[in-house]
Amino acid sequence: MSGSDLQRMVDALAEKIGRSVAINDPSVHLMCASRHYGDEDGVRVHAVLQRDGGSAVIGHLLAQGITGWTRPGVIPARPDLHMRARLCKPIRCRSELLGLLMVIDPDTLTEADLRTIEDSAAAIGALLYRDFVTEDAQRVAAETAVLELLCGTAEQRTAAQQALSRQERLRSGHHATVTVADVVAPEKDNAQIEVALRVALEAVARNRFDEIVFAVEGNHGFLLQSAPAPKEHLREQGAVVAKQVREILGESARCVVGIGTTADGLADAWISREQASTASRSARTLPGSADVVLWEELGVYATLLEIPEERLTPLLLPAALTRLIANDPHGRLVNTLAVYLDNAGSGPDAAAALHIHRTSLYYRLNQIEQITGLSLSDGGNRLALHLGVRMMALLDDPS
Template identity: 85%
Template sequence: MSGSDLQRVVDALAEKIGRSVAINDPSVHLKCASRHFGDEDEVRVHAVLQREGASAVIGHMLAQGITGWTGPGVIPARPDLHMRARLCRPIRCRSELLGLLMVIDPESLAEADTAAIEDSAAAIAALLYRDFVAEDAQRVAGEAAVLELLCGTAERRTAAQRALGRQGWLRNGHHATVSVADVVAPEKENAHVEVALRVALEAVARNRFTEFALAVEGNRGFLLQSAPAPKEHLRDQGAVVAKQVREVLGESARCAVGIGTTADGLAEAWISREQAATAARSARMLPDAADVVLWEELGVYATLLEIPEDRLTPLLLPAALTRLIANDPHGRLVRTLAVYLDNAGSGPDAAAALHIHRTSLYYRLHQIEQITGLSLSNGDDRLALHLGVRLMALLDDRS
């Protein structure tokens, strides 16, 4: 579709009703806008200048259920976002949502204005559908290739790399760093998770100078970039994704972002993806974990999180640690053991961390040895208990 075709229809409608008109895509990103007629608010000005809406605004609009509307409705104002009320007229063709026609201040629309909007909706739908058929086929093919490159078998990864090359994606393929974003949201928000992930991932991709490819599958998003970047840059990038998802879905949603190491070329991108998925799992499961986790900072959890979820049960805990838990209803001894082992068996450091006298610490350690039947001076016994304590952190989230 020629963008000028859609622009002409939008401009003609705006002149006819004497109002600003905008067409957004189903993710509430601006596709086309008329000139202003003095009815603009800060949200419209920002969208026209930046070619994207603020994620909090998108979240407010999606919360009204606009992607499921079959006819026009009103999006209420949000003074805190400097947003006036809008008429939203979904543009559909063959039941497919193609776009959202927006007009500010719907209460002042005359009956003739509403009729003109309806008359223009059919022409806009035809133009958007022509665009949708071409663009969606390309997007679907591209994302399918990205998913195969990251998650497929060796043979499929090779074919996907060739397909991406033919499409002109990721031509600079000397490096590959993958981020995985997992979203956990209330059931009522599940319909908007894909939109939220696309808004977040596209916001990162648009604001960087390296090549990106993205894909969304269910509640998981993948971001593949073809240039190395410093750790803090990657962490900040992941924080943007997590923040944008929360702003679209609300604070009850959680987005856990894992980041893999930089692989040598697209052929090894699957390694970075596996690492990123493990890191995202740690962000979901570990108590007090940050929203963004780098795989190389996982330590022993990089190994423990390879245990399949259906095998991650209390049966994995050493029998000695299970006895200690059973005989420690308040968790004081388990906490003491964890701190002692985390401080490499240093009595002074552990006592300081626990804010107790060393005599109290050694008394507790003696109790631990009596209950477990293990010796804290034995390296193998300490390792077994330390791994068990680390596993407890993963099991606590599942209890």
Template identity: 85%
Template sequence: MSGSDLQRMVDALAEEIGRSVAINDPSVHLKCASRHFGDEDEVRVHAVLQREGGSAAIGHMLSQGITEWTGPGVIPARADLHMRARLCRPIRCRGELLGLLMVIDPESLTEADIGAIEDSAAAMAALLYRDFVAEDEQRVAREGAVLELLCGTAERRTAAQRALGGQGWLRGGHHATVSVAEVVAPGKEKAQVEVALRVALEAVSRNRFAEFALAVDGNRGFLLQSAPAPKEHLRDQGAMVAKQVRDALGGSARCVVGIGTTAGGLAEAWISREQASTAARSARTLPDAADVVFWEELGVYATLLQIPDDRLTPRLLPAALNELIANDPHGRLVRTLAVYLDNAGSGPDAAAALHIHRTSLYYRLHQIEQITGLSLANGDNRLALHLGVRMMALLDDPS
């Protein structure tokens, strides 16, 4: 199918019902639109000019569950977005969502208008399905190769790089920076999470800063870019992905993004991916962690987070620290120990951070030494206890 075929059908429907008509792809990005009939709003105008209606509008539409609809429905208005209500008619064929037919101000549509929309949607489905088959085969092949490049064995990574280059994707990249987005969305279907991730990653990948490749695997999304980027640009990019996923899924959904360092070409992209995955794990695990975390900011957690989930239990803590925890029901001594070690064993600094007198601090430290049987004057003891205290923050990892 050529784009002109779909455009002619959209124009014909618009003239028949005397209304503006638009066709979006399943990610709510504009495929084609008719001329205006005086019913346009700011979201439609923006979409016609920019090929998408903006992340907030897309998030609002996706939050209605439109990608799961099997029949027409109404997307409510959003005054803060200057967005009027829309009739959304999913276009499906053989169960596949191929597009979203949109008409503004559904309440004024007549029965004849609705009938014309239904007839046109059926005809459009046949045209779109032919494109879908070819495009989906390419997408699946490309994403499969990207996943192998980032997550496969050495042999599979080499084959994936060759396959990507042979298809004209990511040829000759001398740099590779990987971001990993992970979604925790209780009560949401896998398909909803995947659509939200794909929409957010595709929005970022349309940026012309670098060549991008993306892949989605369940609740994880991978974004590979083949040019170095400023740190703040990467942080803003990750924040955009996290926000758009949250907006799309709503409720208690959370999306975190880990960002690896820039590797020396596609052959080393897996290194950046491993770093990014570790950073994402820290973002969803550590208390008060930001939604976007760089691997290079992890400090000692870059090492501690290499411990497999099934090994990360209280049994891994030093026996002396477990003894302290058992004898410190209110956690006062454990917190004192943590602050003291974080301040490099400086009594004045630790006392100031805890807002207590130095005499009280030294009394608590004496209690800690009695319970643990360890001298805090010993460097090895301080190191073991400090690592244990840091590890405690990881023990509630929900993965």
């Protein structure tokens, strides 16, 4: 699309109604803005300077459900964000949402102004749709290649690698690190979640445009980068994504991020993706887990989390551990067993960790042996019980 064509149409509309006009894309990023007419607020000024109103503003807009609007509506003011009320006119063509036309202070618009806005929005929609077909096809092709490279069959991965190479989407193919972002937001619809993920992932990719590509599918976001990066940088990058998604969707939403290890080239990127998905699942499942988890730090959970969620039930726990749980209503013995095993069967270390005398510890261990019928001096018994105790953390109700 010719940016000058869109700018001319926006300027013409602003001149006719004597008001500032802005066009945002469906992800609520500023595409085009007229000059100010004395009606600007803090959000408009920031957006014009930064091309982005900020996560809190995007979240406020999305909370109104604007991505599903088919008719003009009013975005309520948010004084805490220095934001005045706005008329929002969705720009659609053939049912596709192509943009959002914004005019501040809707209460002062006349009927003639509203008709002019409707007419201009129709013309702008036709202009945007002209390039939407081409640009969207390119975006869909790129994201499809990313998804097939990371989640497809061996044949699909080979074709996707070739497609990304032809598109020159990645500068280098010698490394491949995958980050998976999963959103849990029961109160939000799919469109809001997708916009939030796109905004967050795009912000990261924009800073390293020749080394990162991303794709969004449902409530999952995939970030693929071809340049090596220290794990702390990857952790910080993941934290930025999680924070921005939460700011957009609100505190009731949670975005968890898993990061895989660096693979030797795009052909093995799927391995990093599987690791990242496992790490993301751990962040979502393990009590007290951080929002960002690296696969290499999962320890034994990297193996346990390979068990499909539908198979992960109390039936997998050792029968001896199930007996202990049933006979330990307050969980004191189970906790003692967990601490003892975590300390490699060292009585002094376990007693110190539990803040009890060694005599008390050995009394409890004797009780555990009597209830389970297992000797804790046997390495095989300790391994089975230790795996069971770790698995309990993955169960909603281990009893």
